[in-house]
Amino acid sequence: MTDNFTYHSRKNVFYVILGIVFIVFFVRLIQLQFLYSEKYGKMSAENAIRNVAVAPLRGYMYDRNGILVVDNRPAYNVTVTPVEFENKNLELLTEILKMEKEEVLERIEKGKKYNRFSPVKIKRDVDFQTLSFVEEYSGQLKGIEYQFEPKRYYPTKAHGSHLVGYIKEITESQLQKLGDFYRQGDIIGASGLEAGYEKYLRGKKGFELITVDAEGKIIGNFNDGKSDIQPVEGDDLELTLDIKVQALAESLLSDKRGAVVAIDPTDGGIIALVSKPDFNPELLSGVTPFSVWQQLNTDPAKPLFNRATLTKYPPGSTFKMLLALAALQEGIIDENWRVNCRGSFTFGNKVFKDMHVHGSTNVVEAIQRSCNVFFYQLMLKTGLPTWTKYGKQFGFGAPTGIDILEENSGLLPSEEYYNRRYGKGRWTQGYLVSLGIGQGELGVSPLQLAAYAMALANEGKYYKPHVVDKIKEKESKKIIKVEPVMRQINLKNEVWNAVREGLYRAVNVAGGTGAAARVPGINVAGKTGTAQNPHGKDHAWFIGFAPYENPKIAICVLVENVGYGGVFAAPIAGLCIEQFLYGEIIRNKLNQPKIILTKTEAEQIRD
Ligand SMILES: [Zn+2]
Structure with missing residues (x-):
């Protein structure tokens, strides 16, 4: 009973947060529609449909007694749609994201090669302040949006880092090898169970067709969202672990x-x-700062070694x-x-x-x-x-x-x-x-x-x-x-x-x-x-x-x-x-x- 209760209440917390996120987005969409419909109504001929991938929730992991050991929490990524990005905004964007110009440009270029109409993840798991800046300057920053993506979270006292493993952003060579499912900026299991059970844990991506105006601003979901494909959550793993x-x-x-x-x-x-x-697997959940990698890799005690x-x-x-x-x-x-x-x-x-x-x-x-x-x-x-x-x-x-x-x-x-x-x-x-x-x-x-x-x-x-x-x-x-x-x-x-x-x-x-x-x-x-x-x-x-x-x-x-x-x-x-x-x-x-x-x-x- 207790385990069941914990399981459901944890999941509920997640969906409540997810719900709030959707409400925020929804309000913004309505706002945009009211504010801009008159102004841009005439320009509808220039509207475009953008295909945005929706990340599925990665599968959860439970121990032998039903205790949740690998969880997801909501996080936000800042994205740039290459075709809409204007170089004059680079300075402001790098300032907001606290990133090097070269890195931002490199990411946009890589994304462009794949699909210049598809948003590229520039920074993962940004804090609330960064999100507010992106929102505040949204009139100025053409083609720059933020996007929801779940992030790994470990609710127990244990690290289990060599067993559970960690996830990371897919590399160029993996992208070439693994083909259709993945896109640049996607997350993939890199070690332990995360790697061994990747094809179960990753779930199936969804796709939203979004109508944008000539300025690159979202007008609404194409066909009232009827053409969208819902993501499918990754499969859960029940472990023998205590x-x-x-x-x-x-x-x-x-x-x-x-x-x-x-x-x-x-x-x-x-x-x-x-x-x-x-090591704390949360440190390696997504894009790991170079300094963290360097520290883990040069530590004479070899924390990454199993x-x-x-x-x-x-x-x-x-x-x-x-x-x-x-x-x-x-x-x-x-x-x-x-x-x-x-x-x-x-x-x-x-x-x-x-x-x-x-x-x-x-x-x-x-x-x-x-x-x-x-x-x-x-x-x-x-x-x-x-x-x-x-x-x-x-x-x-x-x-x-x-x-x-x-x-x-x-x-x-x-x-x-x-x-x-x-x-x-x-x-x-x-x-x-x-x-x-x-x-x-x-x-x-x-x-x-x-x-x-x-x-x-x-x-x-x-x-x-x-x-x-x-x-x-x-x-x-x-x-x-x-x-x-x-x-x-x-x-x-x-x-x-x-x-x-x-x-x-x-x-x-x-x-x-x-x-x-x-x-x-x-x-x-x-x-x-x-x-x-x-x-x-x-x-x-x-x-x-x-x-x-x-x-x-x-x-x-x-x-x-x-x-x-x-x-x-x-x-x-x-x-x-x-x-x-x-x-x-x-x-x-x-x-x-x-x-x-x-x-x-x-x-x-x-x-
Ligand atoms: Zn003896």
């Missing part, structure tokens, strides 16, 4: 570099996709489960196979480190405590071809196919890769040891790791990640459900059970490295990772899912250059899981600390 989880994850990463990706393991729907630092889908970092220990699954499934080891960890492993003349002396360790304990020595040895025992084969099954080294277009394949090393890179016979088993703990040349994105966490939660049901759940077609009123795409990774039950038990223990049993991801009243399972990198401190990782018994959310958290995953990434995952499953942060109510971990526990975490 905007509250998105907003929380954004705030938890607010002063950091990193990413959070949360997926619904029952269908692959994206619950949250955060990349930080980000860390959730485009990074390819080593995943560290979060990759250990993959090796465990491969070795167990292939019968290379069983659950009773043990390694005696003495805190390091020597292979050839190289010493590979561990964080603790773990003693006698089996596969479940090795996941729980994140024992490196166990996995160094297991990697050598399993071998590269098997490891690569399972890596491929879990989607590494390839795009996931998510519906926001921008993503990286990452890098899953194989024998061919090493042969190509170093030459056949020029690389040794020593190259493989660190792959066992998710280091070396392996590169993954947070999205790929979240999808892998989903498959672990699901015992092999690997859904293609997607953000759009339903498309509500405006013209046909049909609702198109986006059917989940799933493939099954077939492993023996006892193999899944062993690995999932390791993940449960990592969070819930003493000595586990993921204790900071605990959530009151819910069993969380997961794995920490701490990835070395050449650019400063280690990257912190955590992947997990909850509830353990019946998973409803799988998650991956990356925080760059901070240290241990168990200290910096796991608490963020816990809070996001809590927000999703309870709809709020319940530990505040229960008077529990923000991070459910004692200082001593935290000090013992070394992964």
Whole structure:
């Protein structure tokens, strides 16, 4: 009920404003007709009909609970009809619009090439003062009008900038490629969902035939508007997104570099996709001032770069489960196979480190405590071809196919890769040891790791990640459900059970490295990772899912250059899981600390 109410009342506000706009226009038209009909009546032979495109409302976007996340608000553009424009007015126009003469002229020239009778957008989203000036000087400024056009507006606390994407004015080369629908000055989706679903969101343009007099002033609608074509609103998107989880994850990463990706393991729907630092998408809604572009493009923190889908970092220990699954499934080891960890492993003349002396360790304990020595040895025992084969099954080294277009394949090393890179016979088993703990040349994105966490939660049901759940077609009123795409990774039950038990223990049993991801009243399972990198401190990782018994959310958290995953990434995952499953942060109510971990526990975490 509440959601419905919000939906309708928001829409009503929009239409009320739209209504006021039409009344203003209508009054002006009548005014013009009365004032000028006598004066210009005789000149009617010189009247002309002008074809003016009417921008449709771009489709709205709603989150999984019906909350409006991408809205439209009214805005005004100042336009010039090239054939009517007089150069003597250039000075006054540039003064009113606060623009450079060259820019105004360039826009008019471009428009002229297309159609000199059709109004060209000179400035978008002008303020009220500018509008009043245009109105005040309307007697003098021949061929200059203002025009209503909806603008994107984001009503929630979340930015969602890398997920929702942004829109921009169409470029010359796009115009040539995309053909009939678009005209110079039109808006087009440039990234994220805005780009991926452009053909649904854009709607259909309307056209008004307007009669103008010899002075270029509007006399009225041709044929009483009967020949006009009404615009059709763009289709709405119902997303799998939970905007509250998105907003929380954004705030938890607010002063950091990193990413959070949360997926619904029952269908692959994206619950949250955060990349930080980000930007306010409203800044890029239409024509972006050069200074804003320059600032976003030269910022060393790269706010435009989507860390959730485009990074390819080593995943560290979060990759250990993959090796465990491969070795167990292939019968290379069983659950009773043990390694005696003495805190390091020597292979050839190289010493590979561990964080603790773990003693006698089996596969479940090795996941729980994140024992490196166990996995160094297991990697050598399993071998590269098997490891690569399972890596491929879990989607590494390839795009996931998510519906926001921008993503990286990452890098899953194989024998061919090493042969190509170093030459056949020029690389040794020593190259493989660190792959066992998710280091070396392996590169993954947070999205790929979240999808892998989903498959672990699901015992092999690997859904293609997607953000759009339903498309509500405006013209046909049909609702198109986006059917989940799933493939099954077939492993023996006892193999899944062993690995999932390791993940449960990592969070819930003493000595586990993921204790900071605990959530009151819910069993969380997961794995920490701490990835070395050449650019400063280690990257912190955590992947997990909850509830353990019946998973409803799988998650991956990356925080760059901070240290241990168990200290910096796991608490963020816990809070996001809590927000999703309870709809709020319940530990505040229960008077529990923000991070459910004692200082001593935290000090013992070394992964
Ligand atoms: Zn160990």
